[in-house]
Amino acid sequence: MKIFSVAHKTVFVVDHCPYMAESSRQQVECDVLTKSRGQGVIPLAPVSKSLWTCAVECSMEYCRILYDVYPLHKLINYVVSDSEFHILNTWRQEDQSTHELMSALAAVGPPNPREDPECCSILHGLVAAVESLCKITELQHERRTDMMDTAERVANRGRIICLTNAKSDTHVRMLEDCIQETILEQNRLAAGSDRLMAIQQCDLVLVHIHPQGEEPLVYDRPKKEISSLLTSEVHSVRAGRHLATKLNILVQQHYDLASTTITNIPMKEEQHANTSANYDVELLHHRDAHMEFFKSGDLHMAGSSTRENGLKETITLKWCTPRTNSIELHYCTGAYRISPTDVNSRPSSCLTNFLLNGRSVLLEQPRKSGSKVISHMLSSHGGEIFLHVLNSNRSTLEDPPSISEGCGGRVTDYRITDFGEFMRENRLTPVSETSHDPSGKLPAERAKSQLERHTRYWPMIISQTTIFNMQAVVPLANLIVKETLSEEDVLTCQKTVFNLVDMERKNDPLPISTVGSRGKGPKRDEQYRIMWNELETLVKTHAGATDRHQRVLDCIVACRSKPPEEEEKEKKKRGRKREDKEDKTEKNGSKDADDKSWQESERLKGLLDKEEPETEVIKDSPDSPEPANKKPRLSIEEVPPPERAKGPVSLLTMWSNRITAANSRKHQEFMGRVSSVNNKFELYQQLKEENGMDVHENGKSSR
Incomplete structure (x- = not known):
């Protein structure tokens, strides 16, 4: 996987030729206080900006949004082209600011309408842009030195945004061919130099600016692959607010940004301090701040709406009355820098000042029904404003959900x-790097x-x-x-x-x-x-x-x-079992309950007869068929045999007799019960044997 994308380096090439001094024909009213103007005061005439002014303002807005959201590692090189090229800044990080660019543009000044148009061309700036892309940035140099063994993974890719007034589609193709030849030439030079890097990919975005009311000489064209090194796209835009909207869309596409509109922001009116009105402020930020909406498909619930051009959407979030400050801790899953779309408007200025003073604002999803869901929070850290994504679902800091609540249902x-x-x-x-597989x-x-x-x-x-x-x-x-x-x-x-x-x-x-x-x-x-x-x-x-x-x-x-x-034996065995079962079924169907009881009693009688020869107590001995640690058992004769009924007996009697016989074999019988006469056992027999005394039944002796 190669390091550094196309967004790492961007070169702005702005046409400074005489025809860029032409009016954009979009009038700007300077005198808007028509009601408070006194009688006899002549109103100020409206003015219109030049194509150059529109290009500079819109490109600066592009740079401002980029620097707000990505203060590091997203670099811009600004080039002005007329009879020669003028590079206004370098790839160094300290040169990446709108203040540096505006100061350099002020030094360049507006185009000279009296200059010879034949001597001016946008090609000077495009060639300089390709040469600038071949130069190594500080971050690229750092990664190359840190990864000497895999330096080829550090790719050199970039983008060229050209703002010009092209003559025709043929003129556009000529510019593309010129850039393609310049890339090949610079790659040959970079092959033998340590200070240059060959270009692996270059995206050309050509923005054709034409005055309002005129038919465009160049038409839109989607991205097209010119070669393996160059892709090109063409946008034909009217100067003025249309150009500003187009560059706003391009900056979102190039850097994966998204839009959020904060609604119902209460602000006091300037002229009437006792009244307030609700305003809306649009913010740009990284697209990941809306990742939960995209995953769940809740864009319609979050108030997604399509803007004027229909190419980009904005998520609407509702202002909550701020009841917290930065001291309170909220469980956030992400924080992303924001940039107001209209930074100079009064609502945007009031919102940013409110947040920079240490206040935090909670934002909720507008819902038609149900409880409100607070999903985001605006707060500042170190002088920068961030859009925090709050976890609106179950927090991982809480107790984990029961496993029976998972996707598989109640599985435990x-x-x-x-x-x-x-x-x-x-x-x-x-x-370790030394290990080898x-x-x-x-x-x-x-x-x-x-x-x-x-x-x-x-x-x-x-x-x-x-x-x-x-x-x-x-x-x-x-x-x-x-x-x-x-x-x-x-x-x-x-x-x-x-x-x-x-x-x-x-x-x-x-x-x-x-x-x-x-x-x-x-x-x-x-x-x-x-x-x-x-x-x-x-x-x-x-x-x-x-x-x-x-x-x-x-x-x-x-x-x-x-x-x-074995398979044959099992088959025969299963066959015999089936036949026996059938015969047994037939016999059971032809006999009554009395026959069953007689059969069971006769079987029990046979078992008892087999055990009758055992008349002595079985003692533990090696010749015994039972284990040596098993207690001796008594013969059946020593226990009163169950009464053998003549004729049918009940099932309970048969089962009781069987349990009695089985229990008699499990323990040694009590000696007193074995030696008793008429269920009575004589006491003190040893005294009688030793002293020759006559022991009566009551235990008293006589001579």
Whole structure:
């Protein structure tokens, strides 16, 4: 990307030939106090400005607006052409002011109408303008010395604005050819000089000025490319206020400016101090001050209106009663210098003086309905007036909005933690100039390539992904996005795939989201099918990078496809299940509820009969089929067996008997209950054995 645009250097070439002394024929009234003039006083005759005066005034307004909005790095070189050229200033920053230019123009003076027209030509000034564009500015020199290794990035581009009275369209083409030849010649000279720079681009804006009431000899022509180095456009304008409007439009086009009109400004009348009236003031500033309007399309809500020429729009903002001063802090998103369009008018002067005294003015968008929205503020800093853009939406200094209020609706399961990790992995860091990349890519290109790889497949919502919620897939997901894989990386990815196959064989559960679905969600087989599809989609997006990426994809495809024998077994198994289900349905349709209860009771009876041989307590031993740390259980005989009913039994009785039998195997029975006689346990049996005493039931002994 080349540094310095066409707007960095602008050369004004103003024709100073005798025909520019001709009247513009736009009359200016000098005696406007007609009502207060006494009787017998002869009114002053109106006067008209010359073409030269109109050109100088309008070009100075162009320069004034530019210097107000861009006090630095936007340079103007002023050239006057008659029998020779006169350069009024240089590219140095200290020469960039309207005061310097006006002083130099005063020294030049108006055109001499008695001078020989054959000796005067605008070509002298145009040639000098091309030579001036080849000279290096201070900023260009600074950038070239700071970037010696990439000095070719410092481009030399500029614009020539010529104010003249051309003879015809043929005369205009002759001027363009002359400029084209001069550029080629100066580029040849600049190739062997360190003090000059070749011109890469030059824009010629030729403004043909003609008196009012005369037919123009030159007609408008849009921008046209003469060559790869030169573009040209022609504007035919009547002298006077039309010329001022045209240059006002050009300065906005050349420097990306916009217009704002402040309405309803209360001011006291000069003649009646007790009364006030509302005035409007138009300001020019950088276009970014209206960026929020352009983004949201609220130009009609902000009071956008087309001006007289129809080429530029102005945004209307309403004056708010100033209740603040510069001490108060407002949350601003931008501040841009302003320049009044009519700097000498009384409303503009009053507004600028009011702001320079330290006051701030809030501006609101005029709305037909709803609450008012304060979007801008006028305030001065260091003797310069700025248009501040206030944040009319939610402030970033406040609490952040709920994530459920985003563009996706009420979504609450965004992968916020994963996105934070993603930003840490892709953040930019400074790179030393000595570092060298073997691939030869620039650091910015490598960063873009990495970001593109990481975002080829990256679900934003937790419920829309399975593999990114599984810890087992993390090694493969981190490695597959790399630009190149090593053999060790391929083995790690293959190991991850084998682990997933093992999980499927063990029928381990997967973190499948059930948002938006009824019940418990998809079955286990369907869960793994979803997981394999997503994993294959992720790897496919990177399979074309290298052969090793393709090997990972081949491993996934191979693990997903089962051998023909297993597929045949599964088909037969599914067929048997279907037949059994049909037979069971038919049997259930032909039997009643009594048959069902008899079948269940007989099945429970068979289970109890199988457990009857176990008559002793199973102690912990190596020969025991149960783990050593499991508590011993009692045989079924030690617990009163459930009463076996003859005939049909209820479903509750069957379930209670089954629960009782199952619970008896989970803990060791209380010793007192096992050794009791008639549900009574004798106390103090050890005393009887040791002392030979007869222990009665009530615990008293007898001899």
